[in-house]
Amino acid sequence: MHVHHIAIAVHDLDAALAFYRDALGMIEGDRREVPAEGVEVAFLPMGESEIELLKPLDPGNSIGRFLEKRGEGIHHICVLVEDIEATIEQLKAGGAQMAGEVREHANGTRYAFVHPKSAHGVLIELYQHADAQ
Amino acid sequence: MHVHHIAIAVHDLDAALAFYRDALGMIEGDRREVPAEGVEVAFLPMGESEIELLKPLDPGNSIGRFLEKRGEGIHHICVLVEDIEATIEQLKAGGAQMAGEVREHANGTRYAFVHPKSAHGVLIELYQHADAQ
Numbered sequence: 001m002h003v004h005h006i007a008i009a010v011h012d013l014d015a016a017l018a019f020y021r022d023a024l025g026m027i028e029g030d031r032r033e034v035p036a037e038g039v040e041v042a043f044l045p046m047g048e049s050e051i052e053l054l055k056p057l058d059p060g061n062s063i064g065r066f067l068e069k070r071g072e073g074i075h076h077i078c079v080l081v082e083d084i085e086a087t088i089e090q091l092k093a094g095g096a097q098m099a100g101e102v103r104e105h106a107n108g109t110r111y112a113f114v115h116p117k118s119a120h121g122v123l124i125e126l127y128q129h130a131d132a133q
Numbered sequence: 134m135h136v137h138h139i140a141i142a143v144h145d146l147d148a149a150l151a152f153y154r155d156a157l158g159m160i161e162g163d164r165r166e167v168p169a170e171g172v173e174v175a176f177l178p179m180g181e182s183e184i185e186l187l188k189p190l191d192p193g194n195s196i197g198r199f200l201e202k203r204g205e206g207i208h209h210i211c212v213l214v215e216d217i218e219a220t221i222e223q224l225k226a227g228g229a230q231m232a233g234e235v236r237e238h239a240n241g242t243r244y245a246f247v248h249p250k251s252a253h254g255v256l257i258e259l260y261q262h263a264d265a266q
Binding site: 001002003006008009010015016018019020022023024025026046047048049053070071072073074077079087090091093094095096114116118119120121122124 | 220
């Protein structure tokens, strides 16, 4: 179990990279549009984790509405787990609510979100890589 | 450079541990009052990072006011750097504003905060351990 990424919603990827890459000194990794998620993402790997800068492709999607309501800032943190079903079962047994079902990225990584109401105000994403277990 | 910790402001440490430790399955580490910071902290190490649950000792201090204004949620993230002065110099050269001066924990770790206005809505703490450099 470790922190896989910290996702930050921003208005402008280049402006955010001017801070995180150029001023703070992080290394820029991949940058791509993820239409299925409605975002353009810039990845900044750092140790075993990475910062993900998220820019909405459409101001009306969930990241766009987050920006409109809360402004720029941390959108969610993602924790890598070994067995996402077992983790979800344990969360539900503990009374936690999930936000939606388990879904799958093209690379086979399966993911799900814990509702921030259950996680003391934090939107937590769970990741299980395809080669886990 | 890696994510040292993610700090989450909460109203009640035991209630938050019931989620992060018992339901999500994280391991509880140390738990202690840090009067100099005005908080009681529970540490949950995870890989090379840790989650820090912060409960204000006084509702009028900065964590207490954060909770009153924003509710529970991520208060800041902390990035471990090798040379805090060099990092700050580079940040300032890039136009970033710091929030206060460099301070020192009892164990010699030096720390400083980047103003969230400069970091696209994220309060970023910088850490340099006493044995770095």
